[in-house]
Amino acid sequence: MIITLIGYMASGKSTLGKELAVKLDYDFIDLDDYIEVKENTSVSNIFKTKGEIYFRTIETKYLKTLIESKSNLILSLGGGTPCYGNNMNVLLNAPYVKSIYLKASIPTLVARLKNEKRKRPLIAHLETDEQLTEFIGKHLFERTQFYTQAQLTLLTDNKDSTTIVNEIVGQLIQ
Template identity: 60%
Template sequence: MNFFLIGYMGSGKSTIGSKLAQVLDYNFIDFDDYIQSKEKKTISEIFQSKGEIYFRKIENIYLKELIEDTTNTIISLGGGTPCYGNNMELIKASKHSKSIYLKASIPILTERLFNEKGKRPLIAHIDSKEEMVEFIGKHLFERTNYYNQSDATILTDNKSIEEITEKIILELF
């Protein structure tokens, strides 16, 4: 069984995914790292040199690879991955995969992301927490429909990594 962790950037997909894989003795793949290793470029470099349309195209190709080729793997997806092309349909159609939406509130996401905006090209231009709240709110409005199609939703606000991991295990096993 494979588990796809879905959610907005800063929701904890990579951190929770790594911990969950450790507890379950599964493999762990951070999808952004996977794409970067395949393309031999950072996500930022791919966006800059080839553009978002190219990125979304290869993202779909690599997602299909992972759906077909992995077993007992936790995969943390990029925040936009489920929202483009037929990516969410592919995940839902896989008989040996489950998807988990790690849901965090706008205030929590704002706190987490504002302090690391330099590492995230999509939000690097944001100058204030108020702008960050507005940006996240708009994005979540656009993406929530996709995220809500997940097999399970786990609320992550004010919970430890261990609590979230335990909740996922209880929910899905």
């Protein structure tokens, strides 16, 4: 089985994915990290030098490659991955893929992202918490229609990672 974790940036996909992989004895891959290795450059550099369209094209290509591996894998997707290139349908139509939406509230996301802006190309230009809040709110409004198609949705606010991982495992067993 391949378990894909989807959700907005800073929703906990990579952190929880690593813990879930240990608990289930699965491999873990962060799609952005995988892309950086394959392209031999950072995601932010790809955006700067080749543009978002190029990035979204290779993102879809690498997602399909990983999905076709059919191995026991926890795959953390980028926040935008489900929203482009028919990627959500790819996930939903693969019988051995389980998609999980890690849902965090706007205040939780703002709190997690406000000190990480320089590392995140999409929000690096935002100067105030109000701008960040507005940006996240608009983005979530656009992306929620994709995220909510996931087979499972877990609310992550005010929960530690162990609790969330145990909830995921509990849902997978049902």
